[in-house]
Amino acid sequence: MRAALMRSPGELEVTEVENPRCPPGGALLKVLACAVCGTDVKMLRNGHRDLAYPRIPGHEVTAEVVEVNAASSELAPGDRVQVWPGEACGRCRYCLSERDHLCPHIRIMGFNMDGGMAEQVAVGGLSRLVPIGDADPLHLTLAEPLACALNAQIKTGVGPEDTVLILGGGPMGCINAALARYRGADKVLMTEADPRRLEVAPTGLFDRRSLPDRSSVREMVLGETQGMGADVLIPCTPNVRLDRDLLSLLAPGGRLCVFSGPRKEDSPIPVDMREVHYRELTLAGSYGQSSRQDRWAVDMLSHGELDLRWMLTATFPLEHAEEAFEHASSLRGMKAVVTI
Numbered sequence: 001m002r003a004a005l006m007r008s009p010g011e012l013e014v015t016e017v018e019n020p021r022c023p024p025g026g027a028l029l030k031v032l033a034c035a036v037c038g039t040d041v042k043m044l045r046n047g048h049r050d051l052a053y054p055r056i057p058g059h060e061v062t063a064e065v066v067e068v069n070a071a072s073s074e075l076a077p078g079d080r081v082q083v084w085p086g087e088a089c090g091r092c093r094y095c096l097s098e099r100d101h102l103c104p105h106i107r108i109m110g111f112n113m114d115g116g117m118a119e120q121v122a123v124g125g126l127s128r129l130v131p132i133g134d135a136d137p138l139h140l141t142l143a144e145p146l147a148c149a150l151n152a153q154i155k156t157g158v159g160p161e162d163t164v165l166i167l168g169g170g171p172m173g174c175i176n177a178a179l180a181r182y183r184g185a186d187k188v189l190m191t192e193a194d195p196r197r198l199e200v201a202p203t204g205l206f207d208r209r210s211l212p213d214r215s216s217v218r219e220m221v222l223g224e225t226q227g228m229g230a231d232v233l234i235p236c237t238p239n240v241r242l243d244r245d246l247l248s249l250l251a252p253g254g255r256l257c258v259f260s261g262p263r264k265e266d267s268p269i270p271v272d273m274r275e276v277h278y279r280e281l282t283l284a285g286s287y288g289q290s291s292r293q294d295r296w297a298v299d300m301l302s303h304g305e306l307d308l309r310w311m312l313t314a315t316f317p318l319e320h321a322e323e324a325f326e327h328a329s330s331l332r333g334m335k336a337v338v339t340i
């Protein structure tokens with residue numbers, strides 16, 4: 001079959017690879033669409049903590065079932081599904097407490113297992129497949145990134161009366177903004193230097209935008225919150241150093257979610273624990289999402305509770321997968337999707 005293959009950092013080639021086999025207890029899928037994530041772009045440039053080469057990238061996948069290798073299954077050939085990218089053990093305390101993305105044995109599609117930028121993908125574990133019915137398979141590729149945002153906003157309890165400050169207006173910044181709106185946040189503030197980045201964003205996605213330099217962010221946040229600070233801070237770009245300065249943008253009782261993977265050279269970061277104590281700040285981390293959060297995200301998109309179709313600004317056939325990566329890294333538009 002044809003697949004996009006990463007052989008080493010910076011090298012992506014669409015080539016012929018061996019067909020995957022349907023694993024016992026799993027399914028073989030014909031890929032319909034696979035969106036390019038910021039992490040895919042980062043991986044192609046610099047590698048990644050969880051990446052092993054050579055690798056077919058892609059973890060934001062919708063597909064059609066070709067074959068099921070299990071005695072009993074609710075899934076049948078022809079069914080359309082979204083794929084939760086994790087393959088967890090299903091037995092450890094994390095798996096048993098709906099935190100399967102923290103499973104110590106987890107493998108992730110597109111990182112340490114082959115992903116969706118291929119004609120077919122094999123998936124072990126049918127519970128990873130979420131039926132999407134007649135919903136648009138391109139739109140449903142956004143369920144995975146939406147579920148990442150859900151994880152972050154459940155951790156930080158985003159809700160009514162909150163002022164949410166989002167750093168970075170790329171796809172993850174915009175998805176977080178849309179979700180914060182959906183969860184009833186009082187105000188959504190955003191920092192983004194490049195106005196082109198937000199050209200496609202619908203009006204009303206955020207209340208105010210500022211440039212990412214510290215003084216203008218501070219001015220905006222204090223101006224919008226009667227000098228109190230933001231209730232929730234979600235950095236959606238690695239280009240802002242998480243430091244003491246940033247913590248001071250939080251109101252008392254504020255919550256910071258370390259959402260975008262901080263750069264190695266920026267870590268470790270000294271944090272003033274006195275500030276955390278006296279101002280009752282919460283520091284939360286989020287990386288990926290649980291299979292349950294993934295199902296919620298599929299529900300939200302397939303039932304039209306949230307419409308993120310405006311984010312799909314370019315589609316490319318598999319043979320042009322490299323252009324999809326270029327689109328995703330160019331800061332023109334938002335999400336690039338490879339269709340197969």
Ligand SMILES: [Zn+2]
Binds near residue numbers: 037038039059060145
């Ligand atoms: Zn992703």
Ligand SMILES: [Zn+2]
Binds near residue numbers: 090095
């Ligand atoms: Zn487990």
